[in-house]
Amino acid sequence: MSDVRARPHAIGSPMDRIDGAQKVTGTATYAYEWPVEHAVHLYPLQSTIAAGRITSVDTAEAEAEPGVLTVLTHLNAPSLTRPDDPELAVLQTDEVAWRGQFTGAVVAETLEAARAAAGLVRFGYAPREHDVVLRADRDDLRKPEHAAQFGSAPGDLQDGSPADSLLGDADAALDSAPVRLDATYTTPMYHNNPMEPHTAVVSWDDGALTVYCSTQGSSFSQMLIAGVLGLPPDRVRVISPHVGGGFGSKVYPHSYAVLAAMAARTVRRPVKFALTRQQMFALVGYRPASIQRIRLAADGDGRLTAIAHEVAEQTAKAKGYADQVAVCTRLMYTAPHRRTTHRLAPLDIPVPTIMRAPGEGQGMFALESAMDEMALACGMDPVEFRIRNEPEVHPESGLPFSSRHLVACLREGARRAGWERRDPAPRARRDGRWLLGSGVAASTYPSPRLPGSSATIRVTPDGHHRVLIAAADLGTGTWTTLTQIAADALGVPVEQVEVRIGDTALPPASVAGFSSGISSWGSSICAAAERLRQVLESDHGGTVPAQGLEVTADMPANPDEDRYAMHSFGAQFAEVRVDRDTGEVRVARLLGMFDVGRVINPKTVRSQLMGGMTQGMSMALYEHSVLDPRFGHVVNHDFGQYHIAANADVHAVEAHWVHERDPHTNAMGSKGAGEVGIVGTAAAIANAVYHATGVRVRDLPITLDKLLP
Amino acid sequence: MDVEITLRVDGTEHRLTVDTRTTLLDALRDRLGNTSPKKGCDHGQCGACTLLIDGRRALGCLALAVAHQGADIVTAAGLADGDGGGLHPLQRSFIAHDAFQCGYCTPGQIVSACGMLAEAEAGWPSAVSKDPGATDVVLDDEEIAERMSGNLCRCAAYANIVPAIAEVAHR
Numbered sequence: 001m002s003d004v005r006a007r008p009h010a011i012g013s014p015m016d017r018i019d020g021a022q023k024v025t026g027t028a029t030y031a032y033e034w035p036v037e038h039a040v041h042l043y044p045l046q047s048t049i050a051a052g053r054i055t056s057v058d059t060a061e062a063e064a065e066p067g068v069l070t071v072l073t074h075l076n077a078p079s080l081t082r083p084d085d086p087e088l089a090v091l092q093t094d095e096v097a098w099r100g101q102f103t104g105a106v107v108a109e110t111l112e113a114a115r116a117a118a119g120l121v122r123f124g125y126a127p128r129e130h131d132v133v134l135r136a137d138r139d140d141l142r143k144p145e146h147a148a149q150f151g152s153a154p155g156d157l158q159d160g161s162p163a164d165s166l167l168g169d170a171d172a173a174l175d176s177a178p179v180r181l182d183a184t185y186t187t188p189m190y191h192n193n194p195m196e197p198h199t200a201v202v203s204w205d206d207g208a209l210t211v212y213c214s215t216q217g218s219s220f221s222q223m224l225i226a227g228v229l230g231l232p233p234d235r236v237r238v239i240s241p242h243v244g245g246g247f248g249s250k251v252y253p254h255s256y257a258v259l260a261a262m263a264a265r266t267v268r269r270p271v272k273f274a275l276t277r278q279q280m281f282a283l284v285g286y287r288p289a290s291i292q293r294i295r296l297a298a299d300g301d302g303r304l305t306a307i308a309h310e311v312a313e314q315t316a317k318a319k320g321y322a323d324q325v326a327v328c329t330r331l332m333y334t335a336p337h338r339r340t341t342h343r344l345a346p347l348d349i350p351v352p353t354i355m356r357a358p359g360e361g362q363g364m365f366a367l368e369s370a371m372d373e374m375a376l377a378c379g380m381d382p383v384e385f386r387i388r389n390e391p392e393v394h395p396e397s398g399l400p401f402s403s404r405h406l407v408a409c410l411r412e413g414a415r416r417a418g419w420e421r422r423d424p425a426p427r428a429r430r431d432g433r434w435l436l437g438s439g440v441a442a443s444t445y446p447s448p449r450l451p452g453s454s455a456t457i458r459v460t461p462d463g464h465h466r467v468l469i470a471a472a473d474l475g476t477g478t479w480t481t482l483t484q485i486a487a488d489a490l491g492v493p494v495e496q497v498e499v500r501i502g503d504t505a506l507p508p509a510s511v512a513g514f515s516s517g518i519s520s521w522g523s524s525i526c527a528a529a530e531r532l533r534q535v536l537e538s539d540h541g542g543t544v545p546a547q548g549l550e551v552t553a554d555m556p557a558n559p560d561e562d563r564y565a566m567h568s569f570g571a572q573f574a575e576v577r578v579d580r581d582t583g584e585v586r587v588a589r590l591l592g593m594f595d596v597g598r599v600i601n602p603k604t605v606r607s608q609l610m611g612g613m614t615q616g617m618s619m620a621l622y623e624h625s626v627l628d629p630r631f632g633h634v635v636n637h638d639f640g641q642y643h644i645a646a647n648a649d650v651h652a653v654e655a656h657w658v659h660e661r662d663p664h665t666n667a668m669g670s671k672g673a674g675e676v677g678i679v680g681t682a683a684a685i686a687n688a689v690y691h692a693t694g695v696r697v698r699d700l701p702i703t704l705d706k707l708l709p
Numbered sequence: 710m711d712v713e714i715t716l717r718v719d720g721t722e723h724r725l726t727v728d729t730r731t732t733l734l735d736a737l738r739d740r741l742g743n744t745s746p747k748k749g750c751d752h753g754q755c756g757a758c759t760l761l762i763d764g765r766r767a768l769g770c771l772a773l774a775v776a777h778q779g780a781d782i783v784t785a786a787g788l789a790d791g792d793g794g795g796l797h798p799l800q801r802s803f804i805a806h807d808a809f810q811c812g813y814c815t816p817g818q819i820v821s822a823c824g825m826l827a828e829a830e831a832g833w834p835s836a837v838s839k840d841p842g843a844t845d846v847v848l849d850d851e852e853i854a855e856r857m858s859g860n861l862c863r864c865a866a867y868a869n870i871v872p873a874i875a876e877v878a879h880r
């Protein structure tokens with residue numbers, strides 16, 4: 001593995017985004033915007049029952065509309081190869097598994113014609129009684145079995161972790177402890193809502209498919225789409241250089257691309273298909289709701305003796321997706337007796353998916369709220385209580401951490417936040433009608449690498465280096481940060497590096513997910529740079545030949561991966577104001593102090609962390625997908641009703657980090673930064689709201705009805 | 710029903726035939742190949758499609774193309790061309806402040822900011838203006854955040870968007 005740590009030049013500099021000018025003029029090309037000749041438009045049809053069967057289809061009126069080319073339903077859709085992922089089996093049966101599922105598509109010369117005709121298609125149904133309500137006391141909760149449900153990854157949960165982890169005897173320790181907490185926290189269904197709707201523009205040419213797709217991983221999409229269409233992967237090209245946000249929802253959900261490909265094959269014309277905002281609420285995943293019971297036990301010195309975190313979460317009958325909600329609890333704090341479990345309620349609801357910090361997002365709201373409650377019960381400051389229970393090594397695996405600077409984050413964050421001036425008494429400060437409070441919570445997220453990346457570097461005698469890898473930039477800054485990494489790995493200025501990403505014609509790359517992108521792709525680029533140096537020396541006497549030179553390297557193995565627990569950490573401090581009379585909550589200040597290893601680009605990482613924290617605030621206060629039990633659909637399925645933080649909701653947001661490189665994660669010394677920012681924010685805010693008002697809100701979002709007497 | 714219309718976009722006139730149901734946003738994106746304004750919701754709820762129509766900010770997804778015969782329409786791409794091919798000061802400031810991540814809301818943010826600065830210049834008050842009758846609007850951070858709240862950013866670059874605009878507003 002090449003070691004770029006010794007040559008700090010481009011890495012660490014706050015370089016402006018390479019794609020900045022394209023972004024601010026609107027000329028960066030997103031999926032829908034690729035010019036495709038003679039394209040037609042698709043408008044989907046969706047089920048209007050939550051469970052049952054389609055008994056009749058009437059497409060005659062729609063087909064008679066001017067401009068309509070075809071109406072696809074399960075009766076005439078091309079058949080698909082049975083996919084691993086059942087969500088991708090579009091229009092293959094008459095079964096309806098959730099309300100809003102694709103039941104068909106109208107393809108027409110214009111979007112207006114397709115949409116108007118879609119309103120003329122009639123389906124008859126034989127509905128089944130549907131079941132869409134998550135409750136902790138359901139008698140059909142079952143242990144997740146990820147590998148048996150879909151995909152080939154081992155383990156029970158989405159991240160490959162086992163569903164249950166039991167160490168010692170938590171129940172006995174809980175019974176006998178002098179200080180105890182037993183509290184239940186809930187998080188609702190949340191929708192990712194990237195600003196760019198999920199889109200596929202597809203064309204067939206000689207049996208090969210080109211898909212301009214809004215995806216977090218073009219190589220992964222290629223594999224999924226090729227698999228379900230029964231094509232060899234090299235007959236599918238996925239192009240996705242710019243992605244308008246994803247937050248997890250552009251990793252797995254590709255049923256829209258499958259539908260567009262089927263339509264294009266049927267009408268023998270290129271097809272453009274962008275979901276509407278409303279359709280996104282049924283078709284591209286969400287963060288599943290959770291009910292989390294946390295029990296903590298401590299001795300008289302504020303040392304935890306037992307931690308139990310039991311999770312019930314919703315999932316779809318159609319696909320048993322399971323978030324790793326309590327996995328964070330396995331690594332945060334030391335205690336001899338431990339119990340974490342996950343159970344699923346399979347429901348007639350849309351299929352959930354990854355949403356920024358899947359699992360940790362929900363789990364750390366509960367754990368870090370409970371830690372605040374327990375600190376109070378122990379009569380300790382919440383910062384000191386966390387530090388007292390800081391583990392030396394991973395509390396369950398016993399592995400050392402590759403780096404863990406959580407205590408430094410807590411201490412430095414507390415200093416910057418002015419924590420020492422804090423009066424711990426709740427409901428004790430006010431400014432006119434505003435009650436004031438502050439709260440803290442810790443953050444964590446894994447920092448893995450995912451397999452499947454390689455990088456090619458082409459150098460010409462003039463010193464120009466072209467770096468090729470099918471990585472993704474969803475706002476993460478990949479265009480820029482990979483350029484910086486390549487420049488340092490090659491020992492050249494950034495001006496001599498040209499990175500190409502987002503196209504399966506390039507060497508493959510793992511998905512932008514799991515905060516693994518830069519670790520995986522950067523490691524591959526460093527390996528290719530090292531190979532280039534070797535080949536130049538051994539075969540060309542150190543001089544680039546006239547015709548140039550090209551090398552390719554796979555992501556190298558990292559033997560430390562099995563020897564260390566690799567995670568990012570952070571501490572977040574929130575200051576809130578709560579209106580005494582109306583219960584309105586304003587977050588006056590959010591301060592995050594993070595341990596994300598070596599920072600590649602302080603400008604873009606700061607944006608990522610602040611963006612995560614602001615989304616965490618949005619999760620704490622505004623967002624909530626309301627599932628109607630009578631019909632099984634999300635009622636508030638647009639931006640008018642599903643509230644995400646707007647500009648005026650945001651006040652001071654600061655992200656800082658400890659300047660530490662990780663010696664084990666990868667050649668750059670970096671750790672993941674994409675997700676840790678949203679983890680813990682909601683707890684910091686809930687804890688601050690308690691401090692301001694004396695009201696403990698354990699059910700997100702913290703809306704004013706929960707604060708009024 | 711199809712109608713032939715003329716649209717003036719970023720200073721160039723275009724003659725085209727549109728369905729009367731076609732929004733101005735779809736006419737720009739699908740018919741004229743100007744994809745600078747983005748479609749985030751198609752319902753007037755996100756601001757990604759913000760245009761300047763005769764100098765005022767407006768949502769392309771809530772406007773019908775046939776209703777804008779002869780109007781002067783400006784997109785973020787056109788703002789850049791404005792003074793000699795370089796970027797508009799707001800665009801430069803957005804890059805310097807990293808006031809975006811995915812960039813999908815960004816052209817709308819910038820066009821909206823441009824319209825917003827003109828509104829403030831003209832003395833229009835906002836919901837947070839201390840003195841709605843005042844002719845001089847002082848664009849502090851609270852005013853900017855309030856006036857920019859019609860433009861959602863899911864990447865949540867707000868804490869960078871406000872200083873990016875403030876820097877231009879206070880020049």
Ligand code: FES
Nearest residue numbers: 749751753756770
């Ligand atoms: S697309 Fe027009 S406001 Fe959202």
Ligand code: FES
Nearest residue numbers: 810812862863864
């Ligand atoms: S930059 Fe992604 S939505 Fe604003």
